[in-house]
Amino acid sequence: MSVLLLEAFNGGSHKQLLDLLQEGVEDCVSFTLPAKKWHWRARTSALYFMQTVPASSSYSLVADVVVFNSSFNMESFLSSISTFMKTMPDHRPKDLDRLIRPKCHVLHFPICFPEVTRFLPAHKCLRHLGRQDIHNPAVQHTDHTSVASFSDITKDTESPEGKVHEAGPQTGSVVSGDDDRDKLRPLHIVWPHRWEHDKDPQLFFQTLLKLKERQLSFEVSVLGETFTDVPDIFAEAKEQLVDHIQYWGFMPSKEDYLKVLCQADVVVSTAKHEFFGVAMLEAVHCGCYPLCPNALVYPEIFPVTYLYSTPEQLCKKLQNFCKRPHLVRQHVIQVNISTFSWETLERRFRSLLKADDDMISTEQHTS
Incomplete structure (x- = not known):
């Protein structure tokens, strides 16, 4: 050996x-x-x-x-x-x-990035084409805020098949229609991390509850593995956000997990401890707009466009996205995942x- x-x-x-x-x-x-x-x-x-x-x-x-x-x-x-x-x-x-x-x-x-094209809604497929000319390290640490110039097109996508530990209402799947219908479809936020304190679920759920208090429209999928001790905030948040939940719990099938990421619009990290962050890059591979702390490893991987420095900044960004989700869906993500x-x-x-x-x-x- x-x-x-x-x-x-x-x-x-x-x-x-x-x-x-x-x-x-x-x-x-x-x-x-x-x-x-x-x-x-x-x-x-x-x-x-x-x-x-x-x-x-x-x-x-x-x-x-x-x-x-x-x-x-x-x-x-x-x-x-x-x-x-x-x-x-x-x-x-x-x-x-x-x-x-x-x-x-x-x-x-x-990371072995799997082929997910068959799971992507049409607007993400078009965005994927728009990313082909940005995959070089020179753009990694610049502030990109470009939005795709094409009209956003969406289509029906299947809900993940197979069992999940918990599943919320299935009312927010990606739907077909024109740009006007896309503007009406709620923002889909995904949090795909371990259910432990070092990922700071408290901050994530507090932020979502603020969005709810402001009567903003959004959907949420909370994925990731659970271990022996699950913070109480998960049970509390599930009850308080029940009308907004798309998917809830660990998905043992990798394919089902990828399907949810492909349906989502924004992936959020609230981590207090992170040396790399595989889940965030997998979500970006599936076309999710990343929001990460301006700390830990994240500035090394993500341009400043995708970083927030305070809880208030995170809430403000998500609030703006809730009001204009079609702009998020048109944005060409400026992260060179091929590096990883x-x-x-x-x-x-x-x-x-x-x-x-x-x-x-x-x-x-x-x-």
Whole structure:
């Protein structure tokens, strides 16, 4: 065996990456732990793996290369080392950040973007054509506010088939008709994240309740996985927003999940902790307009058009979108998702796992 994969939280995007590497890279062996109690996994999984992984001369005990899925992830780790070490009572290691930094590289999370054209309403198909000339890194960090010049056309799309944990009223599916009918169709907002406190569902639902108080028309789909402890806000929000709910709960079928994303207009993140954000990029791939905090990893991935700095800004943006949803549906999304595709990143991952760190370093400086 030449490649050892360790995953202490084998669920969600973590499992997605592990499965991708096992499928795409030869001669791998993996050891995993279930996706529960994230903080305990981070603190103690090394002890478990120490006892579980058999001794092998093929593994080195100290990393030659340390890879992070974003610059934000790398810099937040390196800058926090000295502060963390100060909590030790004695025998503190010195200058660890200076020792580790030369080994560190950014290698984005690779996503296998599925073919979703068959699920897209007509206006998203037209927008997709309009995006073909913007897929280059030069446009990544500019403020794009362009709106497509073509008329918005929509058509009937199927509701996701198969079972979901909960489903709300099915009155807001994408419908056929002319531009006037499209203006009347409510804005469809999707929140596709883990049902945990670090994704700040409190802020998301508080924002929606403000929209409701202002008697604005909108629909919402709340997707994402649930774990042992689900914040109480989900049950409370479900009751308060019942007339606005399209879909509610984790969808075990990836196809059903993608169908909902393709029907939605806007995808929102309210995360307080995020090093990458696979769900947001998957939603953008399905034609959703992204709204993300102007913090964490998001400015690294999304142009400023799609960022908000305060809860008030988030609410104002959604309020404007509720009043003019047709403008959202005409907007050509300026995010180069191909940068994060497995097709783009496969070669670098293969080089990494072959221990060809010279190649990784070269590509890091030219990417």
